[in-house]
Amino acid sequence: MLQDHAIVKHTTVPGHRHRAVGQTVRDQSIRLKADETIYSEGEHALAIYQVEAGAVRIYRLTTSGQRYILSFCGKGEWFGLETGNIRTDFAEAVCETSIRPFRANQNAAVPVDLLHIALMNLAKAQHKQLVITEQSALKRVAAFVCEMAERHPEDAEFDMMMSRSDIADYLGLTVETVARCFTKLREKRILRLNGRLQRSVRLLDRNGLMALTVQSSSSRSVKRFCVRNYLETKR
């Protein structure tokens, strides 16, 4: 599928990082340590990737040096699909991470539905717009915790691997505000935080959390709305 030299090249990482990797010839996946770069803005886009384990952050830098994280990609999610053949953003491992590259321009090689991937990413981006624009800091953080929780539906406790500043740059807030919001969620007995870095979350009140996140209108209210619009249009 994807040749070894291609992997090395577009990950912008020196070979020593693959030292665990005598076996990558057989196993195509790439193992990354925390904060290792996968690709950078301006590079040629040579492959798309699927996350096997861990998490990846996709971000951009503004002219003022601000980092803005467009999305986090967890297990099973795809990233690296671009409109052109030049990277418009950066991709880094959030923590110890394993990803699998797929060469995009080789027709016969990969049975990957690119359109589906693009549409999933579009849906993610649109949902994030809703979260970010309409809501208070507390609700944004709640929505973030929800998003993380949905990736661990079975576990009572899970580890969001992102730092507070990752979360801040993702939600368009500051580290301090994010910390304050987590404190509030703890005070409201909605969750408990464990671990040295307070990144392990145990949900105590899932409903209370959901109540904080604003969503799209339910199908019921939508139905009414459709009819009204339809009638208005008709006459």
Place this chain on the structure above:
Amino acid sequence: MLQDHAIVKHTTVPGHRHRAVGQTVRDQSIRLKADETIYSEGEHALAIYQVEAGAVRIYRLTTSGQRYILSFCGKGEWFGLETGNIRTDFAEAVCETSIRPFRANQNAAVPVDLLHIALMNLAKAQHKQLVITEQSALKRVAAFVCEMAERHPEDAEFDMMMSRSDIADYLGLTVETVARCFTKLREKRILRLNGRLQRSVRLLDRNGLMALTVQSSSSRSVKRFCVRNYLETKR
């Protein structure tokens, strides 16, 4: 009129890769008056559309009744491509508008590159995230005016067709704040507003406007950044 051309289920076509081309047929164009509904949340997605003239707003409603406008589509732009076969948002004409529907059909007269459309919309959504999250109200409005101006590169004066409340719901601000920002832009001699509804814009200082909008880092600074990352990773 709208429901006439609503027959076939199009959407993701499994098994397609890279150049996923939906087999579609071009229907005759539809003319809409201001605020007419094109489709609503919950409906079956039966076609995608291209704007021929005017503008379309794509929006969602939150449970609290808040409207959030995901995007405006101007001449030449596509909308209506969904992940599933159910509409997740509403589409309405902003003003007098003409659109052209495309629906699936075996006898493909016009090949439409669905992947390209999806990726363009994804890029739009990502850019909007940057605009909304990192910036003050004035910068958001400036970015909006920029976006509108880019659709009329040749005209010295153009008509953004959206109302203040459209703009507010698009940028995640209130009508009052939007109005105040336009006032500031007028005071700064960056633009002049004309017309009864003050929706006609004459740009006086394009550079001054651009200076207000924060963008992704330039290729120059990016280059430096890549190298720095590379070196950091190396040692």
Place this chain on the structure above:
DNA sequence: CGGGTGCTTGACTAGCATCAAATGTAGTGG
């Protein structure tokens, strides 16, 4: 032990939302 890192908390401030009212324009009817 000291220095580094990441998280939290406190005090203060700037900026946007909110509520309220004024302005301007078009359309209507006397």
Place this chain on the structure above:
DNA sequence: CCACTACATTTGATGCTAGTCAAGCACCCG
């Protein structure tokens, strides 16, 4: 022609939320 309504926009006054700056805490590691 003027009074009146309707609507979109603008302006003003006030309060709250999140950003900013600063400090403190907990943990790790050399």
